[in-house]
Amino acid sequence: MPREGNMCDSDGADHRTPMNFIDLFCGCGGFTVGMERAGFKCLAAIDFNEEAVTTMQSNLSHIKHVLHRDLTVFTPDELSELIGTEQVDVIVGGPPCQGFSTARKVDGANHGERLKDDPRRHLYRELLKYVGFFRPKVFVMENVLGIKTAAGGKYFTRVQEEARSLGYRVHGQVEDAWELGVPQKRRRQLIIGTREDLPGYFLPNLKPAPRALPRPLLGAAIGDLPPLGAGKGSDESVYDVNRLIRHMLITGEPVRNYLFDVLEIDLAKMLTNHASRPHSDRDLRDFARLREGESSATAMRNGIEFEFPYSKDSFKDR
Numbered sequence: 001m002p003r004e005g006n007m008c009d010s011d012g013a014d015h016r017t018p019m020n021f022i023d024l025f026c027g028c029g030g031f032t033v034g035m036e037r038a039g040f041k042c043l044a045a046i047d048f049n050e051e052a053v054t055t056m057q058s059n060l061s062h063i064k065h066v067l068h069r070d071l072t073v074f075t076p077d078e079l080s081e082l083i084g085t086e087q088v089d090v091i092v093g094g095p096p097c098q099g100f101s102t103a104r105k106v107d108g109a110n111h112g113e114r115l116k117d118d119p120r121r122h123l124y125r126e127l128l129k130y131v132g133f134f135r136p137k138v139f140v141m142e143n144v145l146g147i148k149t150a151a152g153g154k155y156f157t158r159v160q161e162e163a164r165s166l167g168y169r170v171h172g173q174v175e176d177a178w179e180l181g182v183p184q185k186r187r188r189q190l191i192i193g194t195r196e197d198l199p200g201y202f203l204p205n206l207k208p209a210p211r212a213l214p215r216p217l218l219g220a221a222i223g224d225l226p227p228l229g230a231g232k233g234s235d236e237s238v239y240d241v242n243r244l245i246r247h248m249l250i251t252g253e254p255v256r257n258y259l260f261d262v263l264e265i266d267l268a269k270m271l272t273n274h275a276s277r278p279h280s281d282r283d284l285r286d287f288a289r290l291r292e293g294e295s296s297a298t299a300m301r302n303g304i305e306f307e308f309p310y311s312k313d314s315f316k317d318r
Helices: 030-037 050-059 076-083 102-107 124-134 150-165 218-222 241-251 253-262 281-288 296-301
Strands: 020-024 041-047 066-068 090-093 138-143 168-176 187-195 233-237 271-275
Touching: 020 030, 020 124, 030 041, 030 090, 041 050, 041 076, 050 066, 076 124, 090 124, 124 138, 124 150, 150 168, 150 187, 218 253, 241 253
Parallel strands: 020 041, 020 090, 041 066, 090 138
Antiparallel strands: 138 187, 168 187, 233 271
16 A cells, blocks of 8 residues: 555545655665665665666666665765755665674774774764655664664663654664564664654554565575585576475465565576585584584583684573
């Protein structure tokens, strides 16, 4: 059901138009795809990564303004002139998450007195700069969970305080991708702002999109792909339809739903980017020591010894 504005004229004719949005730090367009599937119209999408922008331009060619720009120098008024309006209903974006990633905790970069400067942590301000200019009804910012704990929560607090100073009610919530229909145990922090002159509108319990089923299994999602050895595969190959049919006969509705309704594989002409990372013989021997679904932390607690020099200290808080 498209999100629509009330556009009825005095003659009673219904001229509804979809609500619009802009996508900042758009990457290759995942946020935009979700918004469009929900019925919103994309006015512009912007990212600094040229390859990501090229990918989005190819896959979402109907969007007029998919821009390769640096948001630290490309200004909101420049975008307004380009798209021909200052009326934006929603702004979405995922500022780079590397500065808040838990992977950086290995060297103390994300907490305590050993905090290391990473300019990417300040890019949320570029999104808020556009929020302040366009004054959308709602904005949604997405990031890794580490933004909530980095520097003792300083950045998480700053985002909310600075958004409130722009005139928004702000709400933070964590969403689990697996519960929403994605076959990954990936959790993300959302920061949602609603303009103060509008009723508060927060959904603390999100549900999967109508086309998706909750808690899909990885096997259902990738069982149609041919197995690969380490470092094997290609950027483009012929999709094995017979393998897909066999896979669907075994798994039934979950795989049909995910592959056709969510991934929309019927729109693809070729199988692309089916290539695996190369691994050393030592890594492959370590992988062979793991049972299906088992993490290295669990294996070590069960007495498994790996050749790779893992440290149990990194597993204490997990």
